[in-house]
Amino acid sequence: MTRRDAHPRRWLTLAPAVALVAATAACGDDDLDLPDPPAAPPTAATATPTVDPELQPFVESYEEALSAVVVAHEAGDPEHPDLLANFLDPSGALNNLQNTIRRNEDHDVYYKGELVIISAEVAELDPPDLPTEATIDFCIDYSGYDLVNREDDSPAGDGDPLGRYPVTALFLLGTDDNWYVVGQSTDWDEEC
DSSP: OOGGGSOSOOOOOSSOOSSSOOSOOOOOTTOEEOOOOOSSOOSSOOOOSOOOTTTHHHHHHHHHHHHHHHHHHHHTOTTOHHHHHHBOOTTTHHHHHHHHHHHHHHTTEEEEEOOEEEEEEEEEEESSSSOSEEEEEEEEEOTTEEEEETTTOOBOSOSOOOOEEEEEEEEEEOTTSOEEEEEEEEOTTOOO
């Protein structure tokens, strides 16, 4: 399946993201709290043990998307097949991620580590009964995800560790019945 087969309708991204991410997450009845990340971080997003059935497809899709971002950044490949398989709309989230990878490659740096989903909440399903579009608020832990020099993996950022930030991700249902990320935005001014 190609990106274009997933859904004919396109969404605009909410705002560019440095790595992957989105706007403020509000607490509600659909709020899902997940365990803290393990002490020894894996190379991709951590799988969630138990998920509300309504959120399961979105959490799984976003975990795959986060994993694809980590792999593509480490490979320095903006056209990485994992990235292309999880994101839609070259003018939105995919385009922002590809530009970040290219810019980082020009400076011999990349993001290394993991991005972990801490919680997820349904913000909107459209249409509500059988949705083909969804907006999901996530809390993402960036503390194990750092900008490093490609030559020796030494820190390349300002040294201040990142924390947990709210991300709003926009999804479209593909013709293959899988959910794809089409837009995302992070609120870097508010921790979750």
